[in-house]
Amino acid sequence: MADSAAGGFLAVVVVLGLVSPAIRCASVPAMFIFGDSLIDNGNNNNMPSLAKANYLPYGIDFNGGPSGRFSNGYTMVDTIAESLGLPLIPAHSEASGDQMRYGVNYASAAAGILDDTGRNFVGRIPFNEQIKNFETTLDQMSDNQLAADELAKCIFFVGVGSNDYLNNYLMPNYDTKNRYNGQQYADLLVHQYSQQLSRLYNLGARKFVIAGVGLMGCIPSILAQSRDGTCSQQVNQLVLPFNANTKAMINNLSDNLPASRFAYVDIATMFQDLLANARSYGFSVVNRGCCGIGRNRGQITCLPFQTPCPDRRRYIFWDAYHPTEAVNVLFGQSAFNGNTDFVYPINIQQLANL
Template sequence: MAILMRVCWLLVFAMVFLRVGSGQNVDPVGPDGGGRREMVPAMFIFGDSLIDNGNNNDLPSFAKANYFPYGIDFNGGPTGRFSNGYTMVDEIAELLGLPLIPPYSEASGDAVLHGLNYASAAAGILDITGRNFVSRIPFNQQIRNFQNTLNQITDNLGAMGVARAIGKSIFFVGMGSNDYLNNYLMPNYPTKNQYNAQQFADLLVQQYNQQLTTLYNLGARKFVLAGLGLMGCIPSILAQSPAGQCSEAVNQLILPFNENVKTMMNNFNTNLPGARFIYLDVTRMFREILANSAAYGFSVINRGCCGIGRNRGQVTCLPLQTPCPNREQYIFWDAFHPTEAVNILMARRAFNGDTSFVYPMNIQQLANLELESN
């Protein structure tokens, strides 16, 4: 069965990659029977629970979301997405004209035609991050999983056609949240005693630089880097304050990381031939949504839709727990993650927003950009 699935997997990749490599347009029929204009051949996704869609389901891990009420608003129910419905990359995929990108752990047949999602809840830039949750797939292993994908495709289809298609594909990377929440800020980690905020940000981005360079050397050219959001305002952090207020200490803690990522991005755009990196200012997006919550239809901004304890942030969604009925009015779904409504808002801003939120260009412009081959 495994061999048969792999053969099917390679055949479908052959169809799209060889057509893209030969310059033909790829316009498969969408699930509703209508045509879909695909702006890129594929999207490859790397990250943590904000965009994981099932890679942890079969791991011996405490970081799982493959049970109700997760997925209560998703067609098909719980899948492993840490949301009531869509994640940010789900909406971005649709805006790019792609179907939803499947998890690496479940990829088979024509479901992998347009890329894979390698993200894993509790994963970090550092391999040691997230060990409290037992198993997870750190960024280094996610890259190795992509390399395994690439090796299998290239062995069967040839390097030139695959390289052209990979070079036109979007690589979405959202890493770093767990390196703070499930490493630096955890009392059973020594990290906080070893590094101040700037030193830790420097350590992270030094590693991040090497990891992204590896993806570039594997053929990736169009990168979307998501910065860290207002982590001091998530229900898990709010619950630690008797007054339920945002932690400015946590918000300040992550600023050096975001600044380092912007500097790294600028250096990449200058020094890596044929590549283009863009940065999603998630902090600014989230701050703007919080500041104008009523205008966006949100009436609950300081607690999760499901969860236990203060701000519904001390314990995350329990199996079969009944969540809030008015989910579209909540900014936060659980202790750590935004609702589908917020994910869709941020995805659309990333896709066609101006340079105050995504720069030096948005995802739509990146997808349409013709890069010089090298």
């Protein structure tokens, strides 16, 4: 399987005239990325959307400046791409021709598992539509059989679900919370999530990295709503069933999708460990954004040309919702070669080498 997959990939790039010596140095042919603003790198830039990060101070520490990443610099998948020996993966909105040879990033800020999620931000690309965009990429690459052969060795990173809570269930203008309790909503989400991952499998994906939802009750936007400035245990408890269901879903898909392999990145446990041991990791500011306005710098997120904190390496949170580059790099490294406390049953490096 490994040999035929690698050969298939080279066949595809030969068709496109894209053979490059650099590709033989990478541990996988390519990485395809699906998700939300935690890993978006510019797919919302040119659409009518309120969820954009293509302005300073976003990207203040990124080579090239603002790109659409909701960070001062790298996202988690940037670190993972480099660890795999790949270049930074381009956004779908910008990728064409030889730019796609190492993969494509389809992630979109405000996107969710449910198509309705994030409508307050107007333009966004829900996970279902991201999968359709991936199908378009396959059509652009070559015939489906060649694509299926080579895709078996590629990494498919999926990080989605946060917005289905922050920008759906917890939003006052949605009636979702009146229709479902926490467990029912998690069941609804993961039922659809399973179908979506199965679609990717049917399109040729075999190596999946699934990122869980983090401790959303501890982000600055939620802290700003707290009377005493502490994490909302209600919000943290709300998302627990989703992560539990996601782990069960991975086990079920592993059993039922031949040759599929999964790595689960436990973002919640990573954040729990980081908050508990912040100083040992070099962080001293754990409860407010580096850029933002109001309580915990989380009531209004990072505004254009706002002056961010100068000591960004010490901050866990960049803005009201997203971690700093320092945290993204730390989490990306843990996902790549960490132990089973944070990524299991195998890490991304082990998954890539299968």
